[in-house]
Amino acid sequence: MSDHEAIRTLIGKSCLALDDSDFAAYLGLCALDFSYCIRVWSPELRKDMIWLEHDRDGMAGLFETLPEHLQRSGRLSRHVSISTIETGASAQEFVVVSSVVVHHTDLGGRTQTLAVGRYNDTVIREGGAVLLATREVTLETRDLGIGLHVPL
């Protein structure tokens, strides 16, 4: 499998794992020093905001506590279109930019668009595998209704 094919599969699997609430599988796609961040530009404040930020342990802790929380019912579906894959700071690193659309389907089967944005990922080649080293989600959507307990 080429690097590009492996990266496309990695990004796709990361979405499916979150869609399926298979958080162990998601973390299995992440490097040990993985970091995750959701950034949003506020035209009201004319500033960049951070809405969620965790390292790998923080993500694991977040996932662990999820079952105890009162959450939005239904299911999320993350749809990704990879726009660019470029070599990063080293030959073992890739910078991947994707468009992402997240839909929410409620318990009655009604689907609505919840959010649009981008994944700005850094992917590293480690051993024979490619792993997510960083994921920065930049959201265009700023009204997420009742909000979320899970990463996008």
Place this chain on the structure above:
Amino acid sequence: MGARDTSSWEQVPAAPAEHFVSGLVYSDPDIYRDESDKIFSKVWRLACHESELPEAFDYRVFDHDGQSLFSIRGEDNVVRTFLNVCSHRGAKLLDQPAGNAKSITCFYHRWTYDSQGGCTGIPRASGYASGSVKKEVMGLREVRTEILHGLAFVCMDDAAPPLGSHIGSALDRFSEMLTGQPLEVFHYNQAILDCNWKAWHETNMDLYHEFMHVVLRQTQVNAMPMEDRKRIVFDGGHGGSGGDLKAAYDGYEGFAGRGDDVPPLPGMSATDFRFVNLFPSTAIISRGTVVRIDTVTPIGPDKALLEMRGLGLKGESDEHRRIRQKHHNQYWGPFGRNVPEDMVAAESCADSFRNQAGRYQIIARDEKMSGQDDAILRAFYAEWGRRVDRDPGAPV
């Protein structure tokens, strides 16, 4: 006592009148119109924090009572507020939610205004032959604006008493926190909720629902004796924490050590929890190192616009700001552990009251102004009833 039949379900609760609220207050269109006429067009409400207008000519656009307004800092450093409406044909003047405009130009016919609301230019003014249309009399409609502890409030009613008489002493316990060092808004988000505006505001007045939040069950409910959690209400329907509540952050995964790594806000310790709800629709909530300010704006009987701000110390290091953002996001914001749960609750109750499946909201907890007493809710509805001239328990 088992399940109730229709008659029992629909009958007025056998309780003191101030201990329950009819579900109609969340859904009835006539009540909604009364609220607009008798509350939101008469009472002071929060527009923004001063830090959102740091420079001369900075402006912030916001909606209030179905109208678009903007607050702008003038060259004289005074913050003024105007209807966001051109005097000529009514076009909206400012489209962006924030910006800087030394001169405000209407896109439609290029009429111009200054930051004090004066009309400064009318293209080809000579065409108004009668002379009644001239820039000297075509200024913007100014809306009263006052600033208290860095918070800019507006009031649509030119004859209303000043802000100080509306707020009274309700913000006194926040004075040091809000003014001890300059604060800055670092978080802002909006959400349109499928609920009446009061359903959201109630989530900030009701401590009993701590049990809904796993974070609060594990960090707050048992952090101090219930009888030591003091509550206070003020004239005018405001109410909040009388003394500080405490949080024991070690109780929740990932929260341990919260506050050890960044200075608390002035007058607070990292484990303090302090809140005040200002009538009609603003809440100020501090968790030691950060403060959140909610403003909820009605946009229909069962739809409300919620604005949430997070504030930290102005001029602090990037490292401290990042930590403070983390503290904010642990509880609040669209991905916080608590706020989405509150939103689920507000919309869930609204859904029941919308079609009158739910008939009454019970606000009868009496714990002598401590614990999880409903006194703040009762004070709010007493003021609400006085303003709209309706009994909250039997409003129609």
